[in-house]
Amino acid sequence: QSALTQPRSVSGSPGQSVTISCTGTSSDVAGYKYVSWYQQHPGKAPKLMIYDVTKRPSGVPDRFSGSKSGNAASLTISGLQAEDEADYYCCSYAGTPTHVVFGGGTKLTV
């Protein structure tokens, strides 16, 4: 069982918006402003989409946005495109001794 809880799957139509949730505890998501999100296509390495809760690395479209409230973080993808279909993982810093925890992943179907 993963430390962070994500829905197993979400779906949306092209052009719509979807939100993927990531629920943790006071020891990880709620305790720090260090949540990141990764996109992974089948057979490929993960790609960083969001870091420090809301920040986007260079090159990531602004259709991807992150937020956090209490022990829950969210990734919102607006203007869904076919290429957004992938698995998405949240990740949080969790302090000592756990350090880093991932969510179980969410499969997005467009």
Add this chain to the structure above:
Amino acid sequence: EVQLVESGGGLVKPGGSLRLSCAASGFTFSSYAMNWVRQAPGKGLEWVSSISPGSRYIYYADSLRGRFTISRDDAKHSLSLQINSLRAEDTAVYYCARVPLYCSTTSCCDSWGQGTLVSVSS
């Protein structure tokens, strides 16, 4: 261009050992913290270990501490992961990943290798 190339995976019997390597290029390796992250077949991502620049700080996932040893050789631009007492549940693709300078902790990775598969079976 940032490149990370893992090697050293393979089929190992339970109880055996493996040393995974990650060759880095295209950036100043010594300045970056590095991570190992694994993914069991059909499963999610699992953080394994982190090492800071200069090897000053080293961290392991609670469940793996004691059997896994991370190290780096900045002169050779290389990251390593020694795994002992291998178990079936260690079967996974092992990725090395770079922590970008703009991240405040090692919980984010901006560049990943293609991964190396470790299979543990008798």
